[in-house]
Amino acid sequence: MSYVQYLPPELLSYVLELACLADALSQTRTAAILGGVSKLWRQIIHSTPVIWTSFHVSKGGSPESLEAPLMRSGGMPFDVHVLDEETKVKAAREQLNALAEHSFRWRNVEISHPEAFTLLGKAVPLLLPKLRSLAVKATSRRLSRAIIDLYFLPDYPTAPDIPLRWNNRMYPSLRCLDLCDIELKPQEAEDFFGFLEAHSTLEELALRNVWESGPYIPSRSVMLPHLKELQLGGIPSSEILRWINAPNLEHLVVEKSSQLRYWAPVDIKSNYATATNVTLIRFSMAPDALLNILHAVPLASEVKLVSKDLRSRYSFCTESILIEHKLPLLASLHIQGVASLPQLKAVVEAHKETLTEVKVHCLDLGLPEESFLKDYSERDEALAWLKVQASFKFDIDHSLEAFGGRYRSHKGQISREKM
Numbered sequence: 003m004s005y006v007q008y009l010p011p012e013l014l015s016y017v018l019e020l021a022c023l024a025d026a027l028s029q030t031r032t033a034a035i036l037g038g039v040s041k042l043w044r045q046i047i048h049s050t051p052v053i054w055t056s057f058h059v060s061k062g063g064s065p066e067s068l069e070a071p072l073m074r075s076g077g078m079p080f081d082v083h084v085l086d087e088e089t090k091v092k093a094a095r096e097q098l099n100a101l102a103e104h105s106f107r108w109r110n111v112e113i114s115h116p117e118a119f120t121l122l123g124k125a126v127p128l129l130l131p132k133l134r135s136l137a138v139k140a141t142s143r144r145l146s147r148a149i150i151d152l153y154f155l156p157d158y159p160t161a162p163d164i165p166l167r168w169n170n171r172m173y174p175s176l177r178c179l180d181l182c183d184i185e186l187k188p189q190e191a192e193d194f195f196g197f198l199e200a201h202s203t204l205e206e207l208a209l210r211n212v213w214e215s216g217p218y219i220p221s222r223s224v225m226l227p228h229l230k231e232l233q234l235g236g237i238p239s240s241e242i243l244r245w246i247n248a249p250n251l252e253h254l255v256v257e258k259s260s261q262l263r264y265w266a267p268v269d270i271k272s273n274y275a276t277a278t279n280v281t282l283i284r285f286s287m288a289p290d291a292l293l294n295i296l297h298a299v300p301l302a303s304e305v306k307l308v309s310k311d312l313r314s315r316y317s318f319c320t321e322s323i324l325i326e327h328k329l330p331l332l333a334s335l336h337i338q339g340v341a342s343l344p345q346l347k348a349v350v351e352a353h354k355e356t357l358t359e360v361k362v363h364c365l366d367l368g369l370p371e372e373s374f375l376k377d378y379s380e381r382d383e384a385l386a387w388l389k390v391q392a393s394f395k396f397d398i399d400h401s402l403e404a405f406g407g408r409y410r411s412h413k414g415q416i417s418r419e420k421m
Contacts, residue, residue, distance in 0.1 A: 015046050019053055051076030055109075057101060059084040061093065065100035072104060079109035079132050084121060087141060091117045098125035110135040116142065119184055123164040133173040139182035166190060168197040176201050180208040182235070195245075198224045210235030210257075213242065223247045223273070231255075232274070235283075240268045240291065243298075247273045254299065257283035258291060265291035270298045278331075281306040286339050289319040296327050303331045303356075309339030321345035325352055333358045340364040343384040354393060361397040 009017070018036055033053050036043055047053055054075040057068060059082070082101055084094055098121065101108070105127040113121055118140040126136075168190060179201075186194055186209075198204070205228050213236070229248040233255040237243070239262065254277040265288055280302045285292040286309040296302070307320050320337055325348050332353045340346050340362045350360060388396050 011046060014043075015050050018043065018047055019050055048074055051078045054078075055080040057082055058086070059089060059094050059097045060086045061089045063089075063093070063097050065096050068097065068100050072101075075107075077107065079107050080104075081110040082108055082112070084113040084115050084118075087115055089115070091120055094121055095125045102127050105129065106131055108133050112137045114139045114141055116140065119166075120164060122184065123166050128167065128170050129172050131173075132175050134175055135178040135180075136173065136176060137178070137180035137182075138184050139180075140184055167193070169193040171197055173201060177204060178206040179204060180206075180210075181212050182208070182210040184212055186212045195222070195224055198226065198246075202226055203228050205229060206231040207246070208233035208235070213238050225249075238262055240266050240294070243268055243270045243273065243295075249276065251277045253277065253279040255281040255283070256285075256295060258285055258288060260284060262288075265294065267294050270294075274298050276301060278302060279304040281308065283308045286320045289323055292319065292323050293327055296323065296329065300329070301331055302329050304334040305329065305332060306336040307338065321349050324349045328352050330356070332356050334361075335359070336361040338363045343381045343388070347384040347387055350388065350391070350394075354391075357394045359395045359397075360388070363399050 021032060021036060033047050036047060051074065054071045055078050057071065057080055082098070084098070094115070094117070102125070108127070108130045109132055111126065111130075111133065112135075113126075114137075115121060118138050122138050166184075198207075202225065204226055207226065207229060208231075210233065223244050223246065225247045227249055229246070229251055231253040232246060232248055232251055234242060234246075235255070235257040236259045237256065238259045243256070249272070251274050254274050267290060275298065277299045278301050280295075280299050282292065282295060282305075285295070286307060292307075309320075321340065321342060322345065324335075325345070333356055335349075335353070335357060337346070341364075343364060346362060346364075350357060385398070388398070
């Protein structure tokens with residue numbers, strides 16, 4: 003400690019600042035602990051505004067506990083986090099209302115709470131001039147083990163009858179919007195479209211499980227010229243893909259709802275034509291849907307295809323679609339849920355001129371007892387060929403079942419435990 007006391011105040015302030023900012027979730031707590039080391043450290047920490055620019059709404063917090071940190075922040079923009087699921091709605095709203103008095107300083111807002119819909123509707127100010135990022139996620143309530151064993155169902159919150167007033171929200175500096183399990187009601191869909199149009203400077207947009215089973219289908223799309231990353235999760239209709247037109251998109255993630263059985267082809271060639279990094283989830287058993295989207299991303303160089311339901315491997319179409327539709331710039335391919343190594347070999351041969359990396363999780367590695375391959379030598383030859391290719395990096399592993407285990411395999415001498 004004696005050596006530290008001789009550090010110049012500017013250098014000591016910088017060191018303490020780095021220590022407090024190392025973990026944003028416990029920034030204020032770290033500041034309080036370090037402030038108790040000595041009077042000098044406490045004076046420096048209290049006089050360094052940047053240390054007091056992250057506020058966490060918590061179960062034990064109160065509006066009064068925010069007064070001193072707000073004063074020490076010196077008028078700097080700050081972040082607001084509501085991550086403690088044990089916090090009651092009333093307590094959370096009281097703390098957010100106290101912070102709302104300084105709404106012109108809100109920079110990033112992150113809400114992950116069972117009552118996130120209510121907090122967004124009633125506690126997040128309508129005007130936040132410096133807001134850069136808004137992430138709101140409705141989480142399920144934590145249940146006791148006894149209740150889980152009895153009902154085996156999570157307590158997902160239902161959207162209350164509270165208007166989110168998208169048409170009245172003004173966040174002129176907004177660059178990132180992430181909504182998860184925040185239901186977009188049909189009567190508010192047009193307001194939400196207006197909100198997106200008014201915030202056309204968005205660079206990242208994630209809409210995950212925000213639609214009802216029968217979503218409102220708009221008659222128009224929203225142009226977002228600055229959008230670089232788009233994530234659409236749990237889409238219940240192919241028409242959702244028409245919502246956003248992103249002429250400069252780079253990264254596209256689309257997850258199909260497990261309830262979506264029929265895919266109506268949509269013309270989205272101009273919506274995502276510039277995307278180079280594409281991730282598609284739950285499309286392995288939907289050939290029309292997979293082909294529809296692949297046609298819309300001709301510049302895709304990194305493609306990841308993820309299968310969450312691996313039980314019906316006989317109907318997998320990923321490899322056959324990639325053989326039928328060649329992506330001229332494909333360099334990196336990652337497939338989770340490969341049902342046939344010979345077909346994978348055909349995919350690689352079709353894209354061999356551009357591929358530099360292939361990563362697969364294969365169902366057939368452990369010789370499933372009901373494998374459709376009658377001659378395992380064909381599979382082994384394909385695997386050997388893939389491994390010796392020098393033009394691309396090849397990585398292969400087992401696909402895992404829903405509970406994290408490997409699929410059933412023969413216990414004889416031909417069983418593969420490691421490949």
